[in-house]
Amino acid sequence: MTFLRTLAIAVGMAASCAAFAHADGVDSINPDVAKRLYNPDMLDPAQPVAASPLQDFKAKNPPPWKIGYASSYAGNTWRAGAMDELQNEIIPKWKELGLISDVVITQSNLSDSTQIQQMRQLVDQGVDAIFVCCSNPTALNQTVQYAYDKGVPVFSMTGYLTAPSAMNSSVNYQVAGFEIGKRLAEELGGEGNVLIVEGIPGTSGSDSQDRGVKAGLATAPGIKIVGSVAGMWTDQIAQGEVQKWLATHPGKLDAIAVQSAAEMGVLRALKQSGRTGVKVTVGGELGALCTWRKNPDLIDAAVQTWPPGDDVQLIWDVMMRTLQGQGPKIQSVLVDPVVLTYEDVAKILPEDCDENSQAWLNVGKDNWGSQAYLNDFFMKPADPTAYKP
Structure with a gap:
């Protein structure tokens, strides 16, 4: 493809x-x-891009390392995809390499206080590093410092933490959002009414992408944002919120700009409402991509902003390289969004694909932080899988 x-x-x-x-x-x-x-x-104005204080970091223990994953949420298909990659691909591979002993996983269900407590417990239990996902950018900062003071670095995927010692990796969400918004504005011919479906407001990834989407839409003065709802990166929630919005706003609607994972819920809400001819932006959910496969006029292109398997692979590589003493140059490792055309999707999915699939498309390491790409972000780059202490 x-x-x-x-x-x-x-x-x-x-x-x-x-x-x-x-x-x-x-x-x-x-x-x-x-x-x-x-x-x-x-760039999100709060995105940390200073020189990393972990440039001279040395792991407190030799491998095999014990890793903590302080997840903030498990209630959507994206989190399930990331967890599947972690448990069925990453952990077996790195245990076989002899570089990790265990990964301890916690879930805080969007409670900052619970996640803070869980992270402190992971530090006290002797983990060598912690990674988190999609968390509040400031609430964890004191805990990140607590971990750092005890020799435990903290890494954030698909969103950033503003703690000076934290390492972050993700797509540039503002760039990705701008691409989504600008493409949608152009597809509408520069005018039309658009509903925005955000992710989880207050998280860095959601807020950054929302800012970019609105900036992209603003490139066409004839575009009017007629509403905004929080889909919470969850299809069921997005479906309910969009259904309520549609029921109380019977006016003309030309398009919906959606943050994954919510596009399947949005598509179901539109179908149930009887609305037709509404453009819907598509991300990485295979069910939504299948709907596009069967309905070519749904949208012109899909912008991949957070393929779950690729995102967890990216932060894992950044974390392993740091533990190995490769020395990250910068606080945030950012990658490009990837755009799929209809022709790309037609090659990926058959005509009889499943519109209810809850799986996700991963674009692959070569397109989402390849080894050569990541080498440029480290002082002493090397293949992390070949590490010999």
């Missing part, structure tokens, strides 16, 4: 991205990547 990379997306939003001021950490990475993904005009 052909994956179309998103490159100079900032055209039309920023006057110029040829030169800009940025943090010291960005100076040390590939200039093309810095211009594309770390340009302040296209």
